[in-house]
Amino acid sequence: MSIEVVFGRHLRKFREGKGLSQEELAFRSNLDRTYISLLERGKRRPTINTIFALAKSLDAAPSDMIKMVELELATDITGREP
Amino acid sequence: MSIEVVFGRHLRKFREGKGLSQEELAFRSNLDRTYISLLERGKRRPTINTIFALAKSLDAAPSDMIKMVELELATDITGREP
DNA sequence: CTTTTTTTATGACTATAGTCCGTAGACCAT
DNA sequence: ATGGTCTACGGACTATAGTCATAAAAAAAG
Numbered sequence: 001m002s003i004e005v006v007f008g009r010h011l012r013k014f015r016e017g018k019g020l021s022q023e024e025l026a027f028r029s030n031l032d033r034t035y036i037s038l039l040e041r042g043k044r045r046p047t048i049n050t051i052f053a054l055a056k057s058l059d060a061a062p063s064d065m066i067k068m069v070e071l072e073l074a075t076d077i078t079g080r081e082p
Numbered sequence: 083m084s085i086e087v088v089f090g091r092h093l094r095k096f097r098e099g100k101g102l103s104q105e106e107l108a109f110r111s112n113l114d115r116t117y118i119s120l121l122e123r124g125k126r127r128p129t130i131n132t133i134f135a136l137a138k139s140l141d142a143a144p145s146d147m148i149k150m151v152e153l154e155l156a157t158d159i160t161g162r163e164p
Numbered sequence: 165c166t167t168t169t170t171t172t173a174t175g176a177c178t179a180t181a182g183t184c185c186g187t188a189g190a191c192c193a194t
Numbered sequence: 195a196t197g198g199t200c201t202a203c204g205g206a207c208t209a210t211a212g213t214c215a216t217a218a219a220a221a222a223a224g
Contacts, residue, residue: 003131021170032213037172044211047127049085063152067145114183126181
């Protein structure tokens with residue numbers, strides 16, 4: 001599974017956990033509404049600054065969001081070298 | 083202090099701690115030699131994929147590199163709202 | 165059902181991440 | 195001096211992050 005897809009899924013979880021719409025999250029993070037949608041579907045790769053902005057809007061630590069991606073990628077069985 | 087400058091400084095620390103040259107790190111991460119230099123000087127903002135690639139080359143967890151940036155930004159006295 | 169809110173999708177666009185060429189300076193050894 | 199290794203920096207370039215306007219599908223809600 002690619003990094004951006006995993007990140008997108010966790011971004012969505014965080015957002016829904018906060019009860020925010022994509023539009024509200026976009027507004028808080030000074031990002032475009034449609035871009036949040038692209039991120040959640042794994043169609044874009046956020047820069048470090050964007051990650052920090054999103055995390056702040058979600059009252060989360062950027063490192064925690066990254067850690068979740070990291071852990072899911074580590075436990076992902078697909079595409080491991082034999 | 084900006085996110086990218088802080089990240090750049092920590093990237094350099096990690097790299098020097100591993101005893102790697104910019105060129106070696108670039109090769110391991112499939113990035114350009116000059117781009118590593120730009121990153122370390124805070125002239126570029128890496129995407130999440132680039133962060134993961136760099137971390138892997140440095141035998142570090144991406145979330146740990148982010149956490150160091152996070153902590154330094156949190157303890158940075160400059161530009162805090164009164 | 166109808167209405168409203170939310171999300172997906174497209175296409176055209178601007179800003180910037182990341183590449184690739186080179187040059188110059190610093191440092192360390194011959 | 196000269197050669198090697200390393201990093202800073204330049205400009206020109208390609209790829210993609212992120213914006214904007216809009217339409218339409220999907221979900222909630224009434």
